[in-house]
Amino acid sequence: MLLPGILYFLAYHYLPIWEARIAFQELRIVPPNIWVGFKHFVTLASSPVFLQVLQNTxxxxxxxxxxxxxVPIIVALLLNEVRSPAYRKTVQSVIYLPHYLSWVVIxxxxxxxxSPNDGAVNELLGWVxxxxxxxxxxxxxxxxxxVFSEMWRSAGWDSLLYFAAIIGINPELYEAAEIDGAGRWQKIWFVTIPGIAPTIATLFILNVGLFFSTGLDQILNLSNPVIRSQIDIVDTYVYRIGLQTGQFExxxxxxxxxxxxxxxxxxxxxxxxxxLTGKGVW
Known part of the structure; x- marks a missing residue:
């Protein structure tokens, strides 16, 4: 069962590490390539376009x-407060759905x-x-x-991990808090949030690690020539100079x-x- 996942990571995450040496070479049609050290990094550092892309990212x-x-943390906390299982499942199905849509559709x-002509948002704004x-x-x-299109797509699905962590909290802690006179908000603050703190810390660290992975598919599908300079990111820059202009180095x-x-x-x-908290990824 693990074999497909292992092959995926080997093919797309580990084997390409060897090809990263291209960043220090000048490619030639007939090998061998010429080693040029940090020349390409210096070129990037002196490029106004790359600096703008870096700033946007x-x-x-x-x-x-x-x-x-x-937002997913808040969504998970709200779902946990829903008392009707049927209503909760309905809400979960609705908010999980955008995750399965491609960025082409979204x-x-x-x-x-x-749309400024007949878009729903501008129609509502026109009424006021x-x-x-x-x-x-x-x-x-x-x-x-x-930001908000990404939030709409991912907030519901990302709340799944937090909701699972909430379910794993010992019910006796809620009972003890209730005996001590804690209300609903106090139980959330003193029981639920501390109970999912390790999950929050782990996912925050992973999100920080993906800080520069802003979303190639999203930007490509939302971009247009008028505002491209505002949302052109490192991923789109790599895609453009690598696949479109052939500057692989x-x-x-x-x-x-x-x-x-x-x-x-x-x-x-x-x-x-x-x-700070005693909790981390490892």
């Missing part, structure tokens, strides 16, 4: 971490919903005397569109840099979490 990733990470829905607002071509709005250097930063962030977050 940091801004969008920070917005996602701040505004999206707490991108189309988002563009249609936010606001708009229309061209969300998909407005440089001040497009990053928020990226630069693309590999950018991808390797992203991986090293991600590894540094996840180790740093783990060490900080262990020091």
């Amino acid at each position: 940091i801004i969008i990733s920070t917005m996602k971490l701040i505004f999206i990470f707490p 991108g189309g829905l988002t563009i249609a919903t936010l 005397g606001i708009g229309p607002i061209p969300f998909m071509t407005d440089s001040g709005s497009i990053r928020w569109v990226v 630069l693309a590999t250097a950018a991808g390797l840099l992203k991986g090293l930063v991600g590894m540094t962030l996840i180790v740093t977050a783990h060490l900080a979490s262990k020091k």
